[in-house]
Structure formats: C-alpha cells, structure tokens
Amino acid sequence: MRPPALLKGPRDAGSTTLETVILFPATLLLLCAAVQAGLWYHARAVCLAAAEEGARAGAVVDGSSYIAADTALSFMRRAAHGIVTDSGVIATRGWNEVEVTVVADGLSLVPGWTPHIAETARLPVERRT
Secondary structure, eight states, X not given: OOOHHXXXXXXXXXXXXXXXXXXXXXXXXXXXXXHHHHHHHHHHHHHHHHHHHHHXXXXXXXXXXXXXXXXXXXXXXXXOBTTEEEEEEEEEEOSSEEEEEEEEEEOOSSTTOOOEEEEEEXXXXXXXX
C-alpha cells in the first residue's frame, strides 16, 4: 500500500495548464482595461486643455466667443490628432464670464462603444479700468 503523500501527485497533473487557461484571459482583460483608461484620461486632458486655451483667448478685452471657439478648435486639431475621433466646441461669452465646452468622442478598444468626453472651462472677462 502506498503512503497518502504519493496519492496526491497524479491528481495535480494538468493544474498548471488549467491555471494558465483561466489567468491568461483575465490578465489580457486587465491590460486592455488599463490601456483604455489611459486613452480616456489622455483624451480628457487634451479636451480640458483645449477648453482652457479657448477660454483664455475669449476672456481678453477684445475677445469674443468666435475667437474662443476658433482657438479651442485649432488646439484640438494640433494636439488631439489620433486621440479623438470627433470633436466640437461650444463657446459663450457673457458680460462677466466666458465659457468654452469641448465635446469629443475618444478612441475605444471595445467594438461598438465610444467614450464621450465633455470638458468645460470658465474664466472671467477682462475689463479695462
């Protein structure tokens, strides 16, 4: 009769293969999720930078909402090439404040899903005194 320690050996055969089959897709899923989060975060940062740049251009004494929108779109064309698939700008300039909102669709690793990004920047309008 064999000792009980020897009986455990053959029952563990193939466990490494099974662990690999389970862990490999989970590892790939985590890696893709990390890359997707990085893409979203970078696109969000670029959209916020474009909104802030447009707000700065629109907040000057002789600025306008047209100048703010044009500056934000120009920034998006230069900085967001290949990062976002579609972008638009909404700029309003009131008596006291200029507001620029940049909306864009980010890149996605998941087919059929597009992350929507909207970032807004507000600045007070400069005045001559």
